[in-house]
Amino acid sequence: MFKIVDARFLAENIKKFEIEAPRIAKKRKAGQFVIIRIDEYGERIPLTIADSNVEKGTITIIVQGVGKTTKELNMKEAGDSILDVVGPLGQPSHIENFGTAVSIGGGVGTAIAYPTAVALKEAGNYVITINGARSKDLVILEDEMKSVSDEAYITTDDGSYGFHGFVTQKLQQLIDEGKKLDFVLAIGPIPMMKAVADVTRPYGIKTVVSLNPIMIDGTGMCGGCRVLINGKPKFACVDGPEFDAHAVDFKNLADRNRTYREYEQEALKRFEEHCRLEKQIKEMKEEK
Amino acid sequence: MSKLTPKERLKIPRHPMIEQDPMERSHNFNEVNLGYTAQLAMAEADRCLQCPKPTCVEGCPVHIQIKDFIGLIAEGDFLGAVKKIKEDNALPAICGRVCPQEEQCEESCVVAKRGEPVAIGHLERFVADYERNSGKIEIPEVKKSNGKKVAIVGSGPAGLSCAKDLCAKGYDVTVFEALHELGGVLVYGIPEFRLPKDIVRTEIDGLKKMGVKFQTDTIIGRLYTIDELFEEEGFDAVFLGVGAGLPWFLGIEGENLDGVYSANEFLTRVNLMKAYKFPEYDSPILDLHGKNVAVFGGGNTAMDAVRTALRLGAKNAYIIYRRSEKEMPARVEEVKHAKEEGVQFMLLTNPVRLIGDDEGWLKAVELIKMELGEPDASGRRRPIPIEGSNFTMDMDVAIVAIGNGPNPLIMKTTPEIEVSKRNTIVVDPETMKTSKKGVFAGGDIVTGGATVILAMGAGRKAAAAIDEYIQTGKW
Ligand SMILES: Cc1cc2nc3c(=O)[nH]c(=O)nc-3n(C[C@H](O)[C@H](O)[C@H](O)COP(=O)(O)OP(=O)(O)OC[C@H]3O[C@@H](n4cnc5c(N)ncnc54)[C@H](O)[C@@H]3O)c2cc1C
Ligand SMILES: Cc1cc2nc3c(=O)[nH]c(=O)nc-3n(C[C@H](O)[C@H](O)[C@H](O)COP(=O)(O)OP(=O)(O)OC[C@H]3O[C@@H](n4cnc5c(N)ncnc54)[C@H](O)[C@@H]3O)c2cc1C
Ligand code: SF4
Ligand code: SF4
Ligand code: FES
Numbered sequence: 092m093f094k095i096v097d098a099r100f101l102a103e104n105i106k107k108f109e110i111e112a113p114r115i116a117k118k119r120k121a122g123q124f125v126i127i128r129i130d131e132y133g134e135r136i137p138l139t140i141a142d143s144n145v146e147k148g149t150i151t152i153i154v155q156g157v158g159k160t161t162k163e164l165n166m167k168e169a170g171d172s173i174l175d176v177v178g179p180l181g182q183p184s185h186i187e188n189f190g191t192a193v194s195i196g197g198g199v200g201t202a203i204a205y206p207t208a209v210a211l212k213e214a215g216n217y218v219i220t221i222n223g224a225r226s227k228d229l230v231i232l233e234d235e236m237k238s239v240s241d242e243a244y245i246t247t248d249d250g251s252y253g254f255h256g257f258v259t260q261k262l263q264q265l266i267d268e269g270k271k272l273d274f275v276l277a278i279g280p281i282p283m284m285k286a287v288a289d290v291t292r293p294y295g296i297k298t299v300v301s302l303n304p305i306m307i308d309g310t311g312m313c314g315g316c317r318v319l320i321n322g323k324p325k326f327a328c329v330d331g332p333e334f335d336a337h338a339v340d341f342k343n344l345a346d347r348n349r350t351y352r353e354y355e356q357e358a359l360k361r362f363e364e365h366c367r368l369e370k371q372i373k374e375m376k377e378e379k
Numbered sequence: 380m381s382k383l384t385p386k387e388r389l390k391i392p393r394h395p396m397i398e399q400d401p402m403e404r405s406h407n408f409n410e411v412n413l414g415y416t417a418q419l420a421m422a423e424a425d426r427c428l429q430c431p432k433p434t435c436v437e438g439c440p441v442h443i444q445i446k447d448f449i450g451l452i453a454e455g456d457f458l459g460a461v462k463k464i465k466e467d468n469a470l471p472a473i474c475g476r477v478c479p480q481e482e483q484c485e486e487s488c489v490v491a492k493r494g495e496p497v498a499i500g501h502l503e504r505f506v507a508d509y510e511r512n513s514g515k516i517e518i519p520e521v522k523k524s525n526g527k528k529v530a531i532v533g534s535g536p537a538g539l540s541c542a543k544d545l546c547a548k549g550y551d552v553t554v555f556e557a558l559h560e561l562g563g564v565l566v567y568g569i570p571e572f573r574l575p576k577d578i579v580r581t582e583i584d585g586l587k588k589m590g591v592k593f594q595t596d597t598i599i600g601r602l603y604t605i606d607e608l609f610e611e612e613g614f615d616a617v618f619l620g621v622g623a624g625l626p627w628f629l630g631i632e633g634e635n636l637d638g639v640y641s642a643n644e645f646l647t648r649v650n651l652m653k654a655y656k657f658p659e660y661d662s663p664i665l666d667l668h669g670k671n672v673a674v675f676g677g678g679n680t681a682m683d684a685v686r687t688a689l690r691l692g693a694k695n696a697y698i699i700y701r702r703s704e705k706e707m708p709a710r711v712e713e714v715k716h717a718k719e720e721g722v723q724f725m726l727l728t729n730p731v732r733l734i735g736d737d738e739g740w741l742k743a744v745e746l747i748k749m750e751l752g753e754p755d756a757s758g759r760r761r762p763i764p765i766e767g768s769n770f771t772m773d774m775d776v777a778i779v780a781i782g783n784g785p786n787p788l789i790m791k792t793t794p795e796i797e798v799s800k801r802n803t804i805v806v807d808p809e810t811m812k813t814s815k816k817g818v819f820a821g822g823d824i825v826t827g828g829a830t831v832i833l834a835m836g837a838g839r840k841a842a843a844a845i846d847e848y849i850q851t852g853k854w
Contacts, residue, residue, distance in 0.1 A: 135559075178598075310788065311625055314628065350637045350665070357658060
């Protein structure tokens with residue numbers, strides 16, 4: 092059992108947890124993740140280690156509620172526990188002083204990009220961060236990102252905050268302004284990562300993305316997380332999750348991630364129905 | 380023992396195992412084999428000639444005293460029989476179920492020369508089940524603590540048997556397991572209908588009662604390096620029983636399509652994550668009702684996958700294997716059971732390409748016919764494609780079950796451990812010592828994918844060597 096010591100929402104549907112896991116806190120490096128299982132009936136899902144505190148013996152994860160498991164997790168509070176937390180998994184980010192490094196985060200991808208942005212800064216890079224969200228209230232980690240950036244930009248799709256447009260438009264603008272970019276890290280939804288790769292490809296800018304295929308064990312045992320890199324299968328849980336963006340077959344990743352869509356929707360529907368009933372029962376009891 | 384002459388004994392036909400009806404069992408996950416009754420077991424034991432030189436024992440990789448335990452069954456002393464087995468085999472309920480007996484103990488039984496061999500596996504299984512059901516499982520005697528600590532990495536049969544022996548000798552033993560459940564392939568690979576998970580759990584509970592400590596969710600190489608186990612955690616020796624869990628793929632076009640699984644993924648979803656009970660359990664598996672499913676391969680893993688597919692509702696479940704039935708590495712009983720349940724065997728056939736639709740879903744497989752040529756390095760006749768014999772078949776799901784290699788995780792983080800070209804750990808075959816002081820290894824990580832009994836035997840051998848190393852300090 093792994094105890095949650097702190098839990099708070101950063102934005103609607105995005106929750107930050109601090110979990111007691113002293114050993115993982117000590118060993119983890121930027122870019123690595125854990126796999127969690129909420130309870131006996133739960134599935135195993137991967138979540139990036141956004142931060143850790145060695146003294147307190149905790150790790151931080153930031154979770155976007157997109158389906159049954161993440162929504163169920165986001166109902167947990169400080170004091171609750173998670174049955175299984177295993178890690179640190181995956182290869183740590185490759186960090187060096189590239190010169191000017193751009194970290195691009197889309198949605199909850201900002202949380203995943205954050206630890207690597209910290210490491211890039213510590214390695215001496217001039218760090219530019221571009222964080223995209225659909226609208227103002229979905230922007231997360233604004234202060235944290237600012238504190239590690241030499242230049243920090245926020246973009247919103249609806250223009251309610253910061254630059255009006257997509258992260259790629261902002262990136263293109265920086266390139267057009269004549270900024271010499273040496274390294275780009277992009278983490279977010281698959282279409283966003285693909286779009287970033289398409290922007291940087293003609294300029295030959297080294298670009299890395301963190302891939303999010305469906306995982307089970309996270310140890311290289313099932314092969315379910317295989318992604319095509321230069322047409323060759325790689326296991327994202329042991330060979331990744333970060334790969335050269337220009338070598339990734341994004342269509343294949345998107346196709347494979349959709350394998351269980353119907354099942355996921357059914358599970359979510361049942362779960363929400365269950366929550367609604369529980370709430371009703373609770374209200375009825377309170378009325379009495 | 381009843382007074383029968385050898386001639387009379389030889390006349391008794393082998394007693395078949397009671398089994399679930401094939402049509403019924405192909406739709407449920409309950410165990411296929413139902414076991415012997417006491418009466419059947421004693422009758423089968425009467426078939427044993429009690430040979431002065433029991434050749435059967437030579438055929439068993441861990442030299443179980445087969446003649447003696449069968450003698451005890453014939454006398455009705457079932458608990459005595461299981462005790463006899465346990466002198467050499469820590470996991471009889473498991474080995475009795477999954478050993479390839481037809482090429483081990485039973486192949487070497489003299490009765491096999493005149494007909495069918497004594498059903499050694501069934502008898503071993505019977506007494507182990509008898510003991511478990513009687514509630515009289517004897518917890519082995521544990522010597523007084525000697526204050527020495529041993530770390531066991533991996534909770535498969537190799538790790539469990541090593542842990543058991545060392546614990547009995549008075550060592551402070553901790554087993555580290557990467558997954559959330561203990562048992563290795565016994566829980567994530569071999570399906571419930573062949574090896575009920577309760578049996579594995581009972582064995583592990585026994586170890587817990589002896590005092591073995593277990594730590595799940597712990598990946599050695601990531602959470603602790605091997606050096607840290609020695610330096611920070613104070614272990615005196617480490618045993619690596621990490622298995623061969625890295626699935627191989629065919630390397631053909633279309634293997635990344637939706638609907639293509641490795642056998643490991645398919646079986647892990649069903650066995651470990653209980654996807655056959657979705658949505659009660661959260662992990663999904665593709666609904667196979669009315670679907671065509673192809674499994675590539677001819678080993679136990681392939682049989683487990685194809686029979687699982689049937690149980691998940693597949694309309695047609697095919698084994699597609701590039702050699703002939705004779706070369707299939709699967710246990711004979713599994714092939715027989717698969718056929719009875721309705722699995723369709725396409726032998727001397729090999730996949731060439733997997734064909735998908737625009738959205739990336741598998742739609743068909745292109746296959747080619749094979750013929751057998753000269754024997755290859757494995758001693759089996761090499762399959763050669765017959766040019767121009769390609770054909771395609773509509774297929775919804777394909778499962779690749781062509782074997783597993785060693786997982787390189789530990790070796791990557793501990794480069795001083797010598798590995799072979801095949802990535803297996805190199806050990807001294809007598810002492811199971813690796814090239815790193817204090818580190819021993821055994822099971823599939825050393826042999827490549829092999830058998831439960833070999834892994835168990837290796838674990839026990841290593842336990843003896845670890846004891847000697849810690850007591851003498853000699854490397
Ligand atoms: C290495 C890695 C790091 C990640 N880090 C984070 C993070 O820090 N924060 C965060 O909010 N999300 C992260 N994710 C994504 C997160 O794992 C998924 O959102 C989560 O598994 C969805 O589960 P669900 O039941 O809530 O949703 P579902 O409705 O079951 O699925 C929604 C979508 O999530 C994906 N998904 C489903 N099951 C899995 C699975 N077992 N493994 C991986 N993806 C799955 C599929 O694309 C699916 O279509 C990460 C994914 C990976 C691979
Ligand atoms: C589907 C299938 C069916 C089979 N059927 C049969 C059969 O009928 N009869 C038979 O005799 N054999 C069968 N086998 C083979 C048999 O199961 C194996 O030979 C045997 O399990 C090997 O035992 P092991 O202890 O070496 O490794 P495993 O059983 O593979 O156990 C290794 C354990 O180590 C863990 N591990 C790995 N790396 C780490 C790490 N870094 N840190 C911590 N833990 C780690 C793994 O999670 C795993 O639990 C089958 C195999 C499969 C896959
Ligand atoms: S352990 Fe296996 S090989 Fe040995 S006697 Fe038992 S069934 Fe036969
Ligand atoms: S070889 Fe066969 S008949 Fe002889 S002792 Fe062994 S089991 Fe009995
Ligand atoms: S998640 Fe199973 S191999 Fe990567």
